[in-house]
Amino acid sequence: MTEAEARAALVRLVRDEGRRVLATLARVLGDLPLAEDAVQDAAVRALESWPRDGVPVEPRAWLTLTARRRAIDILRREAARAGKEAESVIEPDDPPPPETVRDDLLRLVFTCCHPALAVETQVALALRTLCGLSVAEVGAALLVPEATMAKRLTRARQKITKAAIPYTVPADHELPDRLRGVLAVVYLLFTTGYAPTGAPRPDLVDEAVRLTRLLRELMPGEPSVLGLLALELLQDSRRAARHRADGTPVLLADQDRGRWRRDLVEEGVLLVGEGLRRTPDVPDPYVVQAAIAACHALAPTWADTDWAAVVSWYDVLLTVADTPVARLNRAVAVGELSGYPLWHASRAELLARLNRVDEADTAYRAALAIPQDDAQLTHLRRRRARLRDRTRTG
Amino acid sequence: MPQYAAIIYSKDVDWTLPEYTTDMKEYNEFGQAAAAVIRGGAALYQTSTATTVRVQGGKGGDVIATDGPYAETKEALTGFYLLECADLDEAIRVAAQIPAAWDGAVEVRPVIDFGG
Numbered sequence: 001m002t003e004a005e006a007r008a009a010l011v012r013l014v015r016d017e018g019r020r021v022l023a024t025l026a027r028v029l030g031d032l033p034l035a036e037d038a039v040q041d042a043a044v045r046a047l048e049s050w051p052r053d054g055v056p057v058e059p060r061a062w063l064t065l066t067a068r069r070r071a072i073d074i075l076r077r078e079a080a081r082a083g084k085e086a087e088s089v090i091e092p093d094d095p096p097p098p099e100t101v102r103d104d105l106l107r108l109v110f111t112c113c114h115p116a117l118a119v120e121t122q123v124a125l126a127l128r129t130l131c132g133l134s135v136a137e138v139g140a141a142l143l144v145p146e147a148t149m150a151k152r153l154t155r156a157r158q159k160i161t162k163a164a165i166p167y168t169v170p171a172d173h174e175l176p177d178r179l180r181g182v183l184a185v186v187y188l189l190f191t192t193g194y195a196p197t198g199a200p201r202p203d204l205v206d207e208a209v210r211l212t213r214l215l216r217e218l219m220p221g222e223p224s225v226l227g228l229l230a231l232e233l234l235q236d237s238r239r240a241a242r243h244r245a246d247g248t249p250v251l252l253a254d255q256d257r258g259r260w261r262r263d264l265v266e267e268g269v270l271l272v273g274e275g276l277r278r279t280p281d282v283p284d285p286y287v288v289q290a291a292i293a294a295c296h297a298l299a300p301t302w303a304d305t306d307w308a309a310v311v312s313w314y315d316v317l318l319t320v321a322d323t324p325v326a327r328l329n330r331a332v333a334v335g336e337l338s339g340y341p342l343w344h345a346s347r348a349e350l351l352a353r354l355n356r357v358d359e360a361d362t363a364y365r366a367a368l369a370i371p372q373d374d375a376q377l378t379h380l381r382r383r384r385a386r387l388r389d390r391t392r393t394g
Numbered sequence: 395m396p397q398y399a400a401i402i403y404s405k406d407v408d409w410t411l412p413e414y415t416t417d418m419k420e421y422n423e424f425g426q427a428a429a430a431v432i433r434g435g436a437a438l439y440q441t442s443t444a445t446t447v448r449v450q451g452g453k454g455g456d457v458i459a460t461d462g463p464y465a466e467t468k469e470a471l472t473g474f475y476l477l478e479c480a481d482l483d484e485a486i487r488v489a490a491q492i493p494a495a496w497d498g499a500v501e502v503r504p505v506i507d508f509g510g
Contacts, residue, residue, distance in 0.1 A: 116482055163504045164396040166481035 010050060015132035017060045018043045021067055022129070023104035024096055026167060032111060033157040034071060036129060042066035043132070061095065106169045106218050113182040114165050121156045122185045123192070128153055130214075131207045141204050142192070179219075183228050183286065186211050190232050199247065205236055223278040227286030230271035234293035237264035251362050253302040265297040285321040288313055292329075307336045335366070344370070345380055352387050360387055397433060397505040398477045398485040404498035406440050406470035420493040428477075428488050435475035441466075469498045476505070 026035035139149035193204025275287035299305040314330030348363035364384035
């Protein structure tokens with residue numbers, strides 16, 4: 001292991017364990033922001049002392065103890081300032097059993113993704129609190145100046161405390177709705193990093209996938225979690241093939257499928273299967289989208305894609321999530337089944353208007369590939385060139 | 395337990411008129427159903443009865459009283475409840491039962507506890 005790799009592994013360990021310590025301490029203290037300050041402090045100390053003194057045998061116990069001490073310090077200082085006795089709220093206890101840690105982590109997830117917080121705040125909190133990134137790292141990840149991000153997070157912490165956003169797992173009847181909200185935040189994190197248009201940010205994709213894996217650990221039988229994880233893995237399996245060396249994107253149709261990560265494809269396909277088994281009656285939108293991604297992942301070439309299967313999956317998707325994008329993508333698949341120049345051309349126009357330049361370009365190319373009269377070809381070439389000009393200037 | 399103001403934004407009408415008897419009945423029903431958490435509240439006359447007061451030049455300056463509410467909005471501030479709830483989730487559940495939430499909006503704001 002190189003020094004950088006060792007450092008990265010250490011950071012990962014501190015973040016993973018720190019999250020568990022935070023989840024429990026927040027419950028014990030009844031104060032998430034205070035717990036966060038204390039755990040952040042313990043994490044900084046760990047990153048200072050562990051490389052020097054060695055990683056303790058029980059990293060979590062070390063972090064727990066250090067964070068508790070720090071929390072007591074903060075409470076005492078605040079009490080002294082207010083001229084009051086510090087309440088002895090933190091009784092040292094045995095390490096909590098795994099079920100308690102699991103419930104604490106779920107509480108943390110549902111608090112950070114509470115619908116009373118703005119979605120962009122939920123995304124920032126997910127990175128800060130659930131992934132354990134520093135404020136500066138969260139700012140960098142979401143392309144927001146550090147000072148702005150610090151303000152946004154401070155406001156969020158104030159709202160959690162002042163408005164008493166509860167540190168609880170929602171009741172059964174509320175759970176489906178709330179889980180949908182959590183998954184939307186995690187998937188937004190993923191797509192922000194996956195960046196179909198701008199420059200991809202693999203660090204964000206990695207954090208989103210890690211977070212989804214955590215959700216799966218916490219809610220192993222939840223079909224939409226299985227679906228989301230499958231969808232992310234199948235999309236991420238194409239990472240190495242999505243861009244040329246100069247950074248320009250490569251369309252799905254043109255990607256070197258030998259560079260797709262087969263291990264992720266295999267894991268994703270298995271998860272799709274499990275998700276489908278668990279949703280025999282009502283299809284889950286994430287599972288269905290993952291099934292579509294699986295059709296692409298398993299096709300040896302674009303032309304060999306099972307377009308009939310893709311179309312029928314889109315039909316299923318439209319019954320549970322009827323969105324313009326789903327309709328358009330279904331139309332793409334229908335077009336691949338047929339091969340019809342005017343159809344491709346009109347799709348290209350629509351995509352161009354939606355500013356989905358790359359997809360519009362593919363559609364123009366598909367239209368141009370079909371034999372037709374010269375005037376029509378000239379028109380299409382002109383439209384395609386205009387599209388490219390617009391991207392360069394825009 | 396934290397307290398919340400549930401601030402009601404609704405149609406700007408005189409609730410005492412007979413045509414709003416049904417609305418008032420709904421509010422009464424809410425008042426009974428949520429009696430355990432309601433600590434206070436008031437319904438207000440319509441904004442055309444409001445007077446907005448400012449003192450020009452700061453404390454001790456000229457008192458300027460103008461006709462009308464502080465802000466003209468499509469839905470007007472027409473009342474509030476003071477609720478005592480375990481947490482925001484409970485406050486949201488209660489606020490959703492206030493009739494104004496069905497066709498207007500209810501803003502839920504935590505009340506400062508000055509510890510007195």
